[in-house]
Amino acid sequence: MAEYIHGYDPEEQQRLVDQARYWGDRLLLKDLAFDPKAKILDIGCGVGAVLGIIGKKFPTLTFAGIDHQPRQIAYATEYLRRLGFKTDLQVGDAYTLPWAENTFDFALTVWLLEHVPDPAGIIAEALRVLRPGGKICLTETDYQNLLIYPPHPDFDYFQQALCELFQVADGNPYVGRSLGGYLEQAGFTGVKNEAIAVHHWHSPQNQDLKGLVDHLDTWIKLMIPQMVEKLGKNPDRLENGLTHFRQVPQHPHGAITLTIYRATGDKPPS
Secondary structure (H helix, E strand, C coil): CCCCCCCCCHHHHHHHHHHHHHHHHHHHCCCCCCCCCCEEEEECCCCCHHHHHHHHHCCCCEEEEEECCHHHHHHHHHHHHHHCCCEEEEECCCCCCCCCCCCEEEEEEECCHHHCCCHHHHHHHHHHHEEEEEEEEEEEEEEEEEEEECCCHHHHHHHHHHHHHHHHCCCCCCHHHHHHHHHHHHCCEEEEEEEEEEEEECCCCCCHHHHHHHHHHHHHHHHHHHHHHHHCCCHHHHHHHHHHHHHHHHCCCCEEEEEEEEEEEECCCC
């Protein structure tokens, strides 16, 4: 598997839980509906945070997950046990899933394919383990399409460095644009690839803009040491770009737009 740029320390594990809570009703639960006895597979499940969000709304489902990092599965096992969900969590390779053909009703990945060199291989395995008529849902951010106002050249510098960091770790920060094509090429039908624009602006009526900035800041600030070490970027420009980003909510015309891609498809009937 490709290098995971966020790491696996306890602070990162808690961040993943907080991230899933932030995006739960906003994105992760969007348009989801299941048979009460459906079997769900989260490929690249990490600490089980997304399964936890789905399980709270659909507690009768049976959940499975896989991650290549034992520390993540250990955390997920305990986290989902405390929530009271029935789970089958395994350490393993997303390119060679340990389940038989036609096992699951629904498979998903969230913020996974941006980290891997071969999304097609993972999607092909998802197709294999889905039952005929089963559905897949892929969710990814496009890191180049994080737009801010007012603009600033040092934030542009920071953003480009972030995209480069994914690439040197054998990932793809732009993979969201291609999800629909990947699904159709794998053999899924009824494919949809939706671009969801999350847009917040400075407003005395709510704190949505500050909330989004604070949410993103929890992880992008941690990327600066890697940008300096692995890419040779200028730390002063990176810090200045991040400072400008943090100040966007205070600007009277401040605004942020984030594009998230969500693709779905169905396994054809046998």
